[in-house]
Amino acid sequence: MNRPLSFEDELTTLLPRLRRFAHALARDGSDADDLAQATIERALRSKAQWQPGTSLHGWCCRIMRNLWIDTARSRGRRAAYEAPEEAGEQVGSDPRAAIEASVDLKRIMAAMSRLPDEQREVVALILIEGFGYREAAEMLDLPIGTVSSRLVRGRNALLAMVGEQ
Amino acid sequence: MIDDETFFAWIDGELSGPEAARVEAAVAADTALAERARQHRAFRQRLSGAFDALLEVPVPERLTAAVRPPAEVVDFASARRARSLPSLPQWAAMAATLAVGVMLGTMVPDRGAAPVEAHGGKLYAAASLGHALETQLASAPAGDVRIGLTFRDQSGAVCRTFTQSAAAGLACRDQDRWQVRGLFAAPEGQASDYRMAAGIDPNLAALVDSTMAGEPLDAAEEKAAKDKGWR
Numbered sequence: 001m002n003r004p005l006s007f008e009d010e011l012t013t014l015l016p017r018l019r020r021f022a023h024a025l026a027r028d029g030s031d032a033d034d035l036a037q038a039t040i041e042r043a044l045r046s047k048a049q050w051q052p053g054t055s056l057h058g059w060c061c062r063i064m065r066n067l068w069i070d071t072a073r074s075r076g077r078r079a080a081y082e083a084p085e086e087a088g089e090q091v092g093s094d095p096r097a098a099i100e101a102s103v104d105l106k107r108i109m110a111a112m113s114r115l116p117d118e119q120r121e122v123v124a125l126i127l128i129e130g131f132g133y134r135e136a137a138e139m140l141d142l143p144i145g146t147v148s149s150r151l152v153r154g155r156n157a158l159l160a161m162v163g164e165q
Numbered sequence: 166m167i168d169d170e171t172f173f174a175w176i177d178g179e180l181s182g183p184e185a186a187r188v189e190a191a192v193a194a195d196t197a198l199a200e201r202a203r204q205h206r207a208f209r210q211r212l213s214g215a216f217d218a219l220l221e222v223p224v225p226e227r228l229t230a231a232v233r234p235p236a237e238v239v240d241f242a243s244a245r246r247a248r249s250l251p252s253l254p255q256w257a258a259m260a261a262t263l264a265v266g267v268m269l270g271t272m273v274p275d276r277g278a279a280p281v282e283a284h285g286g287k288l289y290a291a292a293s294l295g296h297a298l299e300t301q302l303a304s305a306p307a308g309d310v311r312i313g314l315t316f317r318d319q320s321g322a323v324c325r326t327f328t329q330s331a332a333a334g335l336a337c338r339d340q341d342r343w344q345v346r347g348l349f350a351a352p353e354g355q356a357s358d359y360r361m362a363a364g365i366d367p368n369l370a371a372l373v374d375s376t377m378a379g380e381p382l383d384a385a386e387e388k389a390a391k392d393k394g395w396r
Contacts (some may be wrong), residue, residue, distance in 0.1 A: 008232050008233055011232050012229065012232050012233075015221065015224045015228055015232070016220040016224060017220065018228075019219050019228070020216050020217070020220060023216060024216060033225055033228065034228070036228055036232050037228055040228065040231040040232055041343065044232070044234075044367050045367070067228060074336075076268045077391065083334055102215075102218055103348065104211065104215045105215040105216065105218055105219075107218075108211075108212060108215050111395060125213075127209055127212050127213060128213055128216045129214065130213070132178050132179065133177070145170070147172055148170045148173065148174060151173060152170055152173055153168045155173070155205070155208070157203070158208075158212070159192075159204070159208050163220060164204065164207070164208070
């Protein structure tokens with residue numbers, strides 16, 4: 001009784017990864033879940049445009065990144081300067097889970113939110129979601145050289161902000 | 166001399182063959198560069214490790230729910246039986262069964278032109294909506310009512326999706342009338358450019374999925390069904 005996975009089944013499987021990417025882009029945990037929810041809704045509405053056989057993960061990340069850009073623009077960058085130390089406070093919903101990692105996650109999210117958007121998105125796609133340079137370049141419609149130079153600046157800035165453990 | 170882009174591409178496993186070997190040799194020969202490689206490898210691991218912790222925590226309910234929005238399908242007849250509201254006028258009883266109250270306001274502008282009317286606990290298309298379902302093909306220019314998909318249900322009855330004002334719905338042929346099987350308010354903020362395709366509103370899509378037998382009718386089949394009086 002192997003029925004093929006429906007679009008919704010596959011989307012459900014992706015939820016943890018979509019949350020991870022949302023946390024890499026958004027300012028805090030609740031913004032991240034709002035972003036993830038908006039992405040799910042948009043993906044369902046645009047379901048007909050997804051080509052079966054291609055990566056649903058990549059397709060959803062592209063949707064999320066575009067939604068995030070729209071929101072970030074409409075906020076006029078206000079968020080980046082507002083109480084960055086709050087960032088990450090609401091990470092996760094299970095206080096018992098991975099306490100140690102989440103303390104560091106909080107610090108890293110705060111640092112991520114101080115990166116320029118164009119560096120943050122390449123760091124999120126490549127270092128956190130694990131896409132290759134070429135995949136990230138295609139998703140962002142950028143030359144691969146631009147992606148790799150933004151990645152250099154973004155990761156150096158992040159390391160300088162959070163320091164070595 | 167290794168530039169930063171090449172150095173990090175090597176760290177990230179993007180290089181292969183002679184290019185990778187060249188960086189590897191340069192790193193092996195330079196303790197400062199080797200230290201930097203160690204530092205950035207550890208940092209990449211720390212970064213992905215911190216975010217990977219999110220994969221282990223339960224996904225919030227609202228996200229799993231968003232993937233499968235509960236269809237706000239209203240089975241008018243059984244909903245009325247379930248809630249006995251004998252003292253209220255029929256319309257009020259029906260309003261109570263509608264998850265989308267906003268719709269009634271737009272669907273019932275005044276007595277004479279109401280696009281839906283009740284008979285025996287069922288809701289039927291009337292006025293402009295009834296007329297459009299009866300006569301309009303999906304290819305017709307968008308007027309007050311837009312027709313979307315036409316298909317047959319399991320019993321062979323012709324069903325059609327429609328949008329009117331800020332609502333979308335499904336009606337199926339019942340004798341010589343159109344019984345409204347479901348009505349949904351357009352998502353907030355989309356009322357003005359709400360499009361008819363059944364794939365857009367997930368609630369309507371779910372209702373269509375569970376109602377449709379076979380494939381939707383194409384334009385020629387739709388026309389033929391109309392010419393036969395939707396039998």
